[in-house]
Amino acid sequence: WWPDFDALEKMDLEGVKVMWTNYPNMPTGAKATPELYQRLVDFGLKHKILIVNDNPYSFILCGKPISILAAKGAEKCCLELNSLSKSHNMSGWRIGMVGGDPEMITEILKVKSQMDSGMFKPLQLAGIAALNQSPEWFEELNSEYVRRRVAAGRIFDTLGATYDHDTAGLFLWGRVPSKYAENGMTASEVISERVLHQAGVFITPGFIFGKNGEDYIRVSLCARPEVLDRANKKIEEVIDKII
Known part of the structure; x- marks a missing residue:
């Protein structure tokens, strides 16, 4: 359940700006590997496409969690989304995060700041407590x-x-x-x-x-x-x- 890179290379990618990926995958449960993440990064760099990986299942039955941001060159073309919904049993709390190059995050915040002004503080404190859980x-x-x-x-x-x-x-x-x-x-x-x-x-x-x-x-x-x-x-x- 991985991308078919051969098929992607045959497509007209001139107008493509963003590629969305989701690993570990929902709904299939397929895991990513460092090799897959590196290939995605190389693909994004080659075609000047922003790769956005949704990674909320990284702590569920994955062994050692991995991130696309660990791949070489990822800071130039990748963002990664994560959430406390699955990893900390906080589904519906809407506590999430995005990681990547600071310049990209700044651009996201320009839009985000016009959409809302932060979440209910007790939820933020609960999120802090969740992130402080031990291995x-x-x-x-x-x-x-x-x-x-x-x-x-x-x-x-x-x-x-x-x-x-x-x-x-x-x-x-x-x-x-x-x-x-x-x-x-x-x-x-x-x-x-x-x-x-x-x-x-x-x-x-x-x-x-x-x-x-x-x-x-x-x-x-x-x-x-x-x-x-x-x-x-x-x-x-x-x-x-x-x-």
Whole structure:
């Protein structure tokens, strides 16, 4: 789930000013590598395109977090966005940040200063407290997400779906055999419908994310392991009616 640089190079890029990227990726959970970030930076420098990477999942199931700003030359063509929403369980608080060259940040602030005048101070203080958490706090957070990912994997095992055991972010994707497609419905749609009606469990069908998701289903890691295990048990009880 990386950019197709060969295809990009064949495009007319003369009028392109900004390229938006998102790694670790949402919705796929694909991780970036230092090599990918360097290639993005080199692409931006070559074509004089500003690369803006959205990186809010950098602390969720990623091992050692990495940033596009660490790539050689990134300060000349890159900005990176981040947020406390995912990394510190503060979704909806709207506490985010942008990093990059000071001159670029100054230009952003010219616009931002005309849009608002800062957020509610207690939220800012809460953000400071969150940023002061120890590395052990993140270890505990990720240990919980690992338990949830394992539990979600058991659901896919029950359904005969294959999956990557090492994706990042708050979701796990499973690939279901395309043979389940029927009557104009994609494989993901068929399996999701059967699981919903037979087991009373809703699993997100990948087709809603576009053609590349037609053979995939998705489980959220926002549910506790015991909830995921309970869902799996309900599916196991009626699995002969599903696959």
